[in-house]
Amino acid sequence: MxxxxxxxxxxxxxxxxxxxxxxxxxxxxxxxxxxxxxxxxxxxxxxxxxxxxxxxxxxxxxxxxxxxxxxxxxxxxxxxxxxxxxxxxxxxxxxxxxxxxxxxxxxxxxxxxxxxxxxxxEDAMRTDALMQMLKARRWTRTVLVVGPKPEDQAFAETLRASAQKFGVEVLASKNWTFDTDLRRAAGQEIPLFTQDFPDHDVLLIADEADDFARYMQDNTWLPRPVAGSDGLQGEGWxxxxxxxxxxxxxxxxxxxxxxxxxxxxxxxxxxxxxxxxxxxxxxxxxxxxxxxxxxxxxxxxxxxxxxxxxxxxxxxxxxxPMAVVNARALVELAPLEGYLHQTNEMDTLGLDRPESTCTAFGG
CATH class of the missing domain: 3.40.50.2300 (Response regulator)
Known part of the structure; x- marks a missing residue:
């Protein structure tokens, strides 16, 4: 090998x-x-x-x-x-x-x-696991911050698709455009940046480059949990x-x-x-x-x-199974109870057979 x-x-x-x-x-x-x-x-x-x-x-x-x-x-x-x-x-x-x-x-x-x-x-397995957990908690009103890099944009679209799939609302989104040194200015910049978001249960972050997301938690205008690329995350391990x-x-x-x-x-x-x-x-x-x-x-x-x-x-x-975790603990292991599938409950996570246009494998 x-x-x-x-x-x-x-x-x-x-x-x-x-x-x-x-x-x-x-x-x-x-x-x-x-x-x-x-x-x-x-x-x-x-x-x-x-x-x-x-x-x-x-x-x-x-x-x-x-x-x-x-x-x-x-x-x-x-x-x-x-x-x-x-x-x-x-x-x-x-x-x-x-x-x-x-x-x-x-x-x-x-x-x-x-x-x-x-x-x-698959990225959608990560976001589907997260949305199953948010739906189970009834944290269904979210807003989204999207980073500037292509991988951030792609992850944001995956988050939106999973939210729609599991009945979680994305009420508003904003693009992250700052290049400020947040190590010094997070306490001043992020509250202002998040101030005009509508009331929400969770702040979603698409920052797959791991650039700014770490500074969002505990600095937002409203005291809300963060999820996506930081905070609560769906992970394979x-x-x-x-x-x-x-x-x-x-x-x-x-x-x-x-x-x-x-x-x-x-x-x-x-x-x-x-x-x-x-x-x-x-x-x-x-x-x-x-x-x-x-x-x-x-x-x-x-x-x-x-x-x-x-x-x-x-x-x-x-x-x-996909782990929904924070920095210190396992929160849930998806698929969660109640999400049923005709053949395998783990196929509620990610691209299911009817959704896939893959033909290379036959059948």
């Missing part, structure tokens, strides 16, 4: 309190490799994992070709455009790729590829998860890496564990055999979140 990463030059943000770990994602794959090797030793199976990291501006496709020449199973840590470009390479036609980085809808929808499975939670033996995975990860596990780490961990489980059950390393088994009703993975994880047969997305 190969973990292929495109390094990115991160734009400056207003705070340096939470630097992004250099081994984000990679560390999750390493911990999963150790777990998988232990199981494989009893079966006579051996696993190896190469890491390829391409510097900003480097030739990512050339690195992908070389990786595919050596390995038919590749975990891709890149942008949606980079993931699609690799999936469309002739060398990738018979390979099995895992998207461990992008939650973009397009990869599960019109731009899906049959050779790409997704262990990173969070350090506050402790039930369902999650604390054991957290402890193994922290002992091996020296930091807490993130959603990107968990996506890489589940991707490699998916391969380990499929190889164990099929006694095969053929990507086509593994893919068929992974997408079948026979596959189930223990993801330490209270339910077995499976894959959606129509677009390759990993089904998983």
């Amino acid at each position: 190969t973990y292929l990463r495109q390094e990115a030059e991160l734009p400056p943000v207003l705070s340096n309190l939470d630097p992004i770990p250099e081994d984000r994602g990679i560390a999750g794959a390493e911990v999963a490799l150790t777990d998988t090797k232990t199981t494989g030793s009893f079966m006579g199976h051996d696993y190896s994992l190469a890491f390829v990291s391409v510097e900003p501006g480097g030739d990512f496709l050339d690195a992908a070709r070389k990786a595919l020449a050596a390995s038919r199973i590749v975990f891709v840590d890149g942008s949606p455009e980079e993931i699609l470009a690799i999936a469309d390479l002739p060398e990738a036609r018979d390979a099995l790729l895992f998207n461990v980085a992008s939650g973009a809808r397009r990869l599960r929808d019109a731009d899906c590829r049959a050779n790409v499975l997704h262990t990173m939670a 969070a350090p506050v998860l402790e039930q369902w033996a999650a604390v054991q995975l957290q402890n193994r990860f922290e002992k091996a890496v020296g930091r807490e596990m993130s959603s990107r780490d968990y996506a890489a961990w589940t991707a490699l564990r998916t391969i380990g489980e499929a190889v164990t059950r099929t006694n095969s390393a053929d990507p086509a055999v593994l893919r068929d088994f992974i997408l079948s009703d026979k596959f189930a993975l223990d993801g330490f979140k209270g339910r077995s994880l499976t894959y959606r047969g129509w677009n390759g997305q990993l089904r998983q």
Whole structure:
């Protein structure tokens, strides 16, 4: 197996309190490799994992070709455009790729590829989980602050779609245009910025660049909780998860890496564990055999979140419960009780079969 990463030059943000770990994602794959090797030793199976990291501006496709020449199973840590470009390479036609980085809808929808499975939670799974929780609390009147970057705009649209889906109102929205040093001025700027919002239950924030959202809580004109990109958040994984033996995975990860596990780490961990489980059950390393088994009703993975994880047969997305968390605690685990589905309650989160225009998977 190969973990292929495109390094990115991160734009400056207003705070340096939470630097992004250099081994984000990679560390999750390493911990999963150790777990998988232990199981494989009893079966006579051996696993190896190469890491390829391409510097900003480097030739990512050339690195992908070389990786595919050596390995038919590749975990891709890149942008949606980079993931699609690799999936469309002739060398990738018979390979099995895992998207461990992008939650973009397009990869599960019109731009899906049959050779790409997704262990990173779709962005809509995050926002649907949040809206289920807000609806259950009857916090249904919200306002929205949207950051200036493209990923902020996209996340805002996802928040709006999930709000409409679950009957949560977005009464008003404003674009964040400040470049003030909020470390000094948050107490003066943010109350004025939020003063003209109508009365609401929750302030939603779309700040996927993690730029200004941290300064909104406790500085708004009205004393209201914040949610979205800060405050209450829907996540595939969070350090506050402790039930369902999650604390054991957290402890193994922290002992091996020296930091807490993130959603990107968990996506890489589940991707490699998916391969380990499929190889164990099929006694095969053929990507086509593994893919068929992974997408079948026979596959189930223990993801330490209270339910077995499976894959959606129509677009390759990993089904998983989503944690709604704050900085210190798990608030809810979605799907919440009462949200029913004709086949699988976890399909109330994210793009459901009737909503998806993906045709690459057939059926």
